[in-house]
Amino acid sequence: xxxxxxxxxxxxEKAHKPDQAQPKKPxxxxxxxxxxxxxxxxxxxxxxxxxxxxxxxAGCPNVGECWSQGHATMMIMGExxxxxCSFCNIATGRPDTLDAFEPGRVAHAVATLGLxxxxxxxxxxxxxxxxxxxxxxQTIRAVRHRAPGTTxxxxxxxxxxxxxxALETVVAAKPDVFNHNLETVPGLYPTVRPGARYFHSLRLxxxxxxxxxxxxxxxxxxxxxxxxxxxxxxxxxDMRAADVDFLTIGQYLQPTPxxxxxxxxxxxxxxxxxxxxxxxxxxxxVSATPLTRSSYHAxxxxxxxxxxxxxxxxxx
Numbered sequence: 001x002x003x004x005x006x007x008x009x010x011x012x013e014k015a016h017k018p019d020q021a022q023p024k025k026p027x028x029x030x031x032x033x034x035x036x037x038x039x040x041x042x043x044x045x046x047x048x049x050x051x052x053x054x055x056x057x058a059g060c061p062n063v064g065e066c067w068s069q070g071h072a073t074m075m076i077m078g079e080x081x082x083x084x085c086s087f088c089n090i091a092t093g094r095p096d097t098l099d100a101f102e103p104g105r106v107a108h109a110v111a112t113l114g115l116x117x118x119x120x121x122x123x124x125x126x127x128x129x130x131x132x133x134x135x136x137x138q139t140i141r142a143v144r145h146r147a148p149g150t151t152x153x154x155x156x157x158x159x160x161x162x163x164x165x166a167l168e169t170v171v172a173a174k175p176d177v178f179n180h181n182l183e184t185v186p187g188l189y190p191t192v193r194p195g196a197r198y199f200h201s202l203r204l205x206x207x208x209x210x211x212x213x214x215x216x217x218x219x220x221x222x223x224x225x226x227x228x229x230x231x232x233x234x235x236x237x238d239m240r241a242a243d244v245d246f247l248t249i250g251q252y253l254q255p256t257p258x259x260x261x262x263x264x265x266x267x268x269x270x271x272x273x274x275x276x277x278x279x280x281x282x283x284x285x286v287s288a289t290p291l292t293r294s295s296y297h298a299x300x301x302x303x304x305x306x307x308x309x310x311x312x313x314x315x316x
Contacts, residue, residue, distance in 0.1 A: 004079065007256055010091045013084035019257035026265050028290050029251065050105060073119040073155070073294075074106050076139055077132045081123035083195040087183070087222065089255035090123060098132070103139040107146035117299030118143060119179075121155035124195070131159040133166035137173035151302055153177035153218070155294055158201050167204060171211045177246070177302060178208045179218035179294060182239070185231035192225055192260055206242035216284075216305055220248030220294050223274075226263040232274060236281050246285040246305055247278050250292035266290065284308040 004010045077098060084092040110118050120139055125132040140152055154175045159166045171178070186198040205217050219239055223232060232249070239247060249271065254262045268290060275288040285305040 004091045007258065011084070011256075011258060013092050014086075014256075014258040017258050020254065020259070020261035022254050022257055023262055023265070025253075028268055029253070029265065073121055073298075074109070075121050075123065076102055076106065077122045077125050077135055079123065082126040083124040085183075085193050085195065086260040087192055087225065087252060087255075089259070095123065095125060095127060098128070098135055103135070103142040106139050107142035110143050110150055111146045115147065115150050115299075117151045117153065117302050118147075119153045119155060119294070119298050121294075122157060124157040126161055126195075129162070130166045130169065131157055131162045133159065133162065133169040136170045140170075140173040140175055151176040151299075153179060153298055153302065155179040155181070158196055158204055160195075160197065160200055164207075167207060168211060171208055171215065174212070175215065177216045177218055177298075177305075178205075179220070179246075180204055181220045181248075181294060182235060184221055184225050185227040185235055187231065188225055188227060202238055202242050205239070205244055209243045216245045216302075216309070217243065218246035218248070218294075219244050220250065220292075222250055222252035223266045224252040224262050224264055225260060229270075229274075233277060236278050236283075240281050240283065245283065245309070246301070247283045247288070248292050248294055249274050249278075249286075249288040251290040284312065 008015045078095045080091045080093045080095040081088070082092075082095065106120065120136070120143075122132055122136065136154060136156065140154065143150060143152055152175045154170070154177070156170060156178070158180065180201060182198065182201050183196075184192045189196065189198050201219075205219055208215055208217050221232065221235055236247065251266055252260075252262060254260065271288045271290060271292075275286050278286040278288065285301055285308055287301060
């Protein structure tokens, strides 16, 4: 039986790689260990419903803050990914079969937690013909049924090996926000995200808008992987050409010595410059801080995103 707590079994594709030094984190990156009652309550609800979260699996530094407020990012379709990206801490291998009851459990947890906004993500499922698209759609519909007042944000895989109908299935379920992360600049894809294709991911985001212009689109990248400022700004331009509404930029943190090394820690001042540049390029919403992650403060950000669209329409 595979034990995902053992690094060699969790990341077999990285076991043969040499260790990369993990630099000491600067003061602006450090966070306190989670201890609040709200954190414990959220953890218990998720455990009772046998749900997996990306907060735990990816080792998010904001888990204490988010869970203390009852916010958690649900990760559907299991905890084992068919890809082995060099930055990611989610386990790699052959996933289990899909759990038909999972959409209902997610919806029950959303209702129990009383969430106004929920983020639902997944592992990559290249083993499935539709990449898990129908499972995403079922989960969206289940949440709509159990918690009709909750807005839904999804963070999907790229459906790289699927027919176009896979994306159409997800969009037809009408999430409020469709997020798919580009993760890094195109030049780093061979080492950072080797199983993906930059322009396919970009086109995926563009197609969402073509299929349903009312859905907000969102994408994010990490910095500190070896990119430069010019490359980051080019990604911004590419996203805007695809009509992406919301951009997130956060500092890459190395999960283990076997993962991609941290090239450098980007300063808060540089993040502010990226934020200013992104707004200047026309994004409705930008979150650019060292601790920014795809779903960090997602509910509050969604409210601002919706207000920004209304303001823009009012000016038209």
